[in-house]
Amino acid sequence: MTEPRLWAVVGATGTGKSALSLDLAEALGQRGVGAEVVNADAMQLYRGMDIGTAKLPIAERRGIPHHLFSEYEPAEEATVARYQPVARETIAAIHARGNDAILVGGSGLYVSSVIYDFAFPPRDEALRAELEADLERDGTESLLARLRGLDPGVAEAVDARNPRRVVRALEVALLGGDAQVILPAEPQLWRSGTRIVHLVCERAELVDRLDARVEQMWRDGLLDEVRALIPRGIERGKTASRAIGYAQALGQLAGTLAEAEAIAETQALTRRYARRQVSWFKRYAGSSLVTAPGRDTAATLVNNAEGQAGE
Numbered sequence: 409m410t411e412p413r414l415w416a417v418v419g420a421t422g423t424g425k426s427a428l429s430l431d432l433a434e435a436l437g438q439r440g441v442g443a444e445v446v447n448a449d450a451m452q453l454y455r456g457m458d459i460g461t462a463k464l465p466i467a468e469r470r471g472i473p474h475h476l477f478s479e480y481e482p483a484e485e486a487t488v489a490r491y492q493p494v495a496r497e498t499i500a501a502i503h504a505r506g507n508d509a510i511l512v513g514g515s516g517l518y519v520s521s522v523i524y525d526f527a528f529p530p531r532d533e534a535l536r537a538e539l540e541a542d543l544e545r546d547g548t549e550s551l552l553a554r555l556r557g558l559d560p561g562v563a564e565a566v567d568a569r570n571p572r573r574v575v576r577a578l579e580v581a582l583l584g585g586d587a588q589v590i591l592p593a594e595p596q597l598w599r600s601g602t603r604i605v606h607l608v609c610e611r612a613e614l615v616d617r618l619d620a621r622v623e624q625m626w627r628d629g630l631l632d633e634v635r636a637l638i639p640r641g642i643e644r645g646k647t648a649s650r651a652i653g654y655a656q657a658l659g660q661l662a663g664t665l666a667e668a669e670a671i672a673e674t675q676a677l678t679r680r681y682a683r684r685q686v687s688w689f690k691r692y693a694g695s696s697l698v699t700a701p702g703r704d705t706a707a708t709l710v711n712n713a714e715g716q717a718g719e
Contacts, residue, residue, distance in 0.1 A: 419607030431706035448513030483641025516688035606695035
């Protein structure tokens with residue numbers, strides 16, 4: 409009998425990962441192999457953040473078990489260091505039941521932390537709190553100046569518009585670690601035989617799809633969703649408050665953005681995020697590239713995997 413496998417369904421936002429993960433689970437089921445889905449999208453970890461993250465409703469999951477969706481309240485901080493051990497424990501439990509695990513999501517660092525041997529930079533909560541106080545008092549530029557003195561390359565690469573990342577980069581630099589978390593040239597898999605399925609889409613088509621999806625989010629009630637999350641702490645959540653779409657909806661509710669501005673800004677940030685995802689997942693060696701996801705594609709992936717296992 410084939411050992412339970414780990415599948416990773418990855419790609420930019422809007423490429424159809426959720427649908428393919430369901431098709432893949434059903435294709436495995438037709439071969440007598442159970443399958444369960446594990447989330448690797450940082451924002452889908454949050455309860456109540458459904459419309460803006462395109463979270464698959466329970467009723468549309470085709471009876472397939474899903475794990476690590478809606479785990480945190482919006483006020484909680486999501487970090488990859490917190491996520492990795494839980495995700496790996498979940499996958500190990502799925503394998504212990506004799507089922508394949510399908511990791512699905514577009515948060516590149518979260519995916520990488522699970523499927524590859526991955527060492528995290530050092531952490532110091534007291535130092536972090538001190539730097540956050542410095543940020544509040546002196547602003548981002550002051551922290552960036554300190555970072556430039558310690559590691560000019562990291563200071564150049566860090567997203568200066570994201571104060572949280574600047575604080576984290578400076579924390580790591582002060583602790584003597586490497587703040588540039590990247591995949592090694594030849595990353596080693598955590599589970600041998602992991603199957604990586606990389607969904608790709610022609611750029612112009614993806615842009616049109618993403619812009620339309622953002623507009624649909626507003627029509628589907630994103631503003632009401634965010635309004636309901638305010639009493640649950642989304643405004644003070646370090647991660648959730650900065651989520652693309654949610655930050656703009658909060659701005660609209662606060663009156664700092666008109667609806668058209670909020671939508672346009674969300675579209676621009678989503679396109680930029682998709683470009684970063686494309687660059688990230690290009691580095692995954694040995695991926696099966698998929699341009700037209702569907703049931704036939706899922707069946708082919710399973711057939712290929714079983715054929716290679718039998719060689």
